[in-house]
Amino acid sequence: MFKLEARPQASLAMRYASPAIAVVLMLIAGVVVFSALGRNPIEGFQVFFLNPMRDLNAVTELLLKATPLMLIAVGLAVGFRANVWNIGAEGQFLMGAVAATAVALAFQSSESALVLPTMVVAGAIGGALWAALPALLKTRFNANEILTSLMLVYIAQLAVSWLVFGPWRDPAGFNFPQTEMFSDAALLPMLIEGTRLNYAFILALGVLAAGYVFMERSYTGFKMRVAGESEAAARYAGYSAVTTIWIGLLAGGAAAGLAGMAEVAGPVGQLTDKISSGYGFAAIIVAFVGRLNPIGIFFASLLMALLYIGGEQAQQYLSLPASISKVFQGMLLFFLLGSDVFIQYRLRRSARQ
Amino acid sequence: MLFATIVAGTPLIITALGELVTEKSGVLNLGAEGIMAVGAVAAFAVAHDTHSTWAGVIAGMAAGAAMSLIFAVLTLTLMANQVASGLALSIFGVGLSAFVGKPYESASMVAVPPIRVPLLSDIPVIGPALFEQQSLVYLSWLLMAGVTWFLYRSRAGLVLRAVGESPSSAHSIGYPVIRIRYLATLFGGAMAGAGGAFLSVFYTPLWVEGMVAGRGWIALALVVFATWRPLRVLVGAYLFGGVMISQLFLQGSGAQIDIPSQFLSSLPYWATIVVLVIISRNVQTIRLNSPVSLGQPYRPE
Structure with a gap:
């Protein structure tokens, strides 16, 4: 028999090997799942995991898909490191998209170069305001931020639905639940001509860098990390728990709002009732798989984007529901959480008694 | 109105009572939403294919327990973060x-007829609302009574609460903390599965993605x-049921x-x-009432 034995020190090697182990386990599980569904596992593997990387165009699509994920995840990581559990990024994403859309629609006829920057700011503020509500309720009334931020996701979805079915519906849109297409001044310019990859990707890289500096190099970031590691230590050192909660939630909200802006002003070009494909929830997985570290998050977001596109490919070529992506995304996180045990523990053959 | 409120509150009661038992043992399972969804789809699929409501409910509970088993292995054996x-x-x-339920999206099922309790259902106004309900509604009341009795009147319930309050003391007296937490988590999962089953088999009865x-x-x-x-929990669930129904009522008007x-x-x-x-x-209030070790991993040395 084997038993788990506590390591004298947490293993740094395992800390970084664990995500790799989780990916390998997920790939194995993928083969098993395709076999169980009666599909050729090699073909399934090819379509799901390799097709999304087959040529330059596919890779730009991958980066496009990864953009909102890395934006949201780095914002969430700021909070998660401090044990501030903002689960409502999906709602903050939607409110960022709504705020940016409000600007775009108000200046539909304008060709000013200021429209786009205004939308960026509006998106960040929209998301941050939606996250400010759980922050206020947590700091003022001690209400659990997991539940309040989550409830606000459903409310945000209903608000978007109201807008696109009601006041913002495109009169020339054949009654589809969507706004008018944005004017060119309200759309993000392309990064590589002939592809859909736009400047939001550069923005996301900038936010990743800013996140890195804040979390790893700033005093406030340090204080928040202490709060996450040990609440008692933070209290003893006199670090304000209220500030930690506010920063943790506002960072996540603003980043998610930016991602929402990038989506309406990017590949979609309008607000629709299906503007998010669950990015806010997928980004939670990205944050964990990326070890709450901006560099890790960059790679984890590519991986999750791969799973998204793999699901679309599986739908197209294997006639499987696209929701198979979510199954794989969930499994990835399970495997990661499971293999993380070896950071603190190691397997030992237990002595016979 | 009262009738519909009770119906709307029932899946909440079943799920919340299961979660309550889990939390009393010190385990915080935030997976209820996912467990209910899987329970709902499993119950609908089985009830639809076998034409047996009860086979569906049992399938929902089994699926819910299986889901919570994943959670239990991760958090109790591998000591992963519960949140x-x-x-x-x-x-x-x-x-x-969503993946498994795709083929059932357009399937329909005959509504399950309610069960009339003789005599009591003849009471004007509240009679039909309280005593002409689905079987699971009555069972949710029994569940409430059962959970109350178990937690506060039975020895096993006392042990469970001790595990939730102070796992190390429970362990030193010789109780198997991890095994008890496993059982409490599986019970919670099965109940959330049953809550999902109520939604898809009795309440609607159909399966749509995102119906939870x-x-x-x-x-x-x-x-x-x-x-x-x-x-x-019962009172709260009916309050929520009331809010859900009154908004439907207003929309309908x-x-x-x-x-x-x-x-x-x-x-x-x-x-x-x-x-x-x-x-x-x-x-x-929260500090006095919540189980002390809620959400904390425990590892017997």
Whole structure:
């Protein structure tokens, strides 16, 4: 028999090997799942995991898909490191998209170069305001931020639905639940001509860098990390728990709002009732798989984007529901959480008694 | 109105009571939303294919228990973070239910006829509302009584609470902390599965992606609202049921009011937030009532 034995020190090697182990386990599980569904596992593997990387165009699509994920995840990581559990990024994403859309629609006829920057700011503020509500309720009334931020996701979805079915519906849109297409001044310019990859990707890289500096190099970031590691230590050192909660939630909200802006002003070009494909929830997985570290998050977001596109490919070529992506995304996180045990523990053959 | 309120509150009661038992043992399972979704789809698929309601309910419970087993292995054996694992379970469950349920999206099923309790259902007004209900509604009352009895009147319940309050003391007296937490988590999962089954087999009866619509999270909030007491779960669930039904009622009443339907649909979620705020405002209430070791991993040395 084997038993788990506590390591004298947490293993740094395992800390970084664990995500790799989780990916390998997920790939194995993928083969098993395709076999169980009666599909050729090699073909399934090819379509799901390799097709999304087959040529330059596919890779730009991958980066496009990864953009909102890395934006949201780095914002969430700021909070998660401090044990501030903002689960409502999906709602903050939607409110960022709504705020940016409000600007775009108000200046539909304008060709000013200021429209786009205004939308960026509006998106960040929209998301941050939606996250400010759980922050206020947590700091003022001690209400659990997991539940309040989550409830606000459903409310945000209903608000978007109201807008696109009601006041913002495109009169020339054949009654589809969507706004008018944005004017060119309200759309993000392309990064590589002939592809859909736009400047939001550069923005996301900038936010990743800013996140890195804040979390790893700033005093406030340090204080928040202490709060996450040990609440008692933070209290003893006199670090304000209220500030930690506010920063943790506002960072996540603003980043998610930016991602929402990038989506309406990017590949979609309008607000629709299906503007998010669950990015806010997928980004939670990205944050964990990326070890709450901006560099890790960059790679984890590519991986999750791969799973998204793999699901679309599986739908197209294997006639499987696209929701198979979510199954794989969930499994990835399970495997990661499971293999993380070896950071603190190691397997030992237990002595016979 | 009263009838519909009770129906709407029932899946919340079943799920929240299961979660309450889990939390009393010190385990915080945030996966209720995902478990309900998987329970709902499993129950609908089996009930649809076998034409047996009860086979469906049992399938929902089994699926729910299986889901919570994943969570239990991660958090109890591998000592993973309970918050992260619960979230993973919710994300996974919602995705899995959409994937598995695709072929059943357009399937329909005959509604299950209610059970009339003789004599009692003849009482005017409240008779039909209380005693001409689905079998699971009656069972949810029995469950409430059963959970109350178990937690506060039985020896096993005392042990379970001891595990939740102080796992190390329970361990030193010789109780198998991890095994008890496993059982409590599986029970919670099976109940959330049954809650999902009620939604898809009795309430609607059909399967649509996303039909759980946050009820798992509302059930979690209910446990806090009820300050971990079974009877208060029942009261809270009917309050929420009432909010859900009154917004449907207002939407159904149509032209007289000029409020967008989406605003009315968001009422239960606002209500959840308001209730959480009211109950959490007093830090002492939460601290005194919540199981002390809630969410903390425990490893017997």
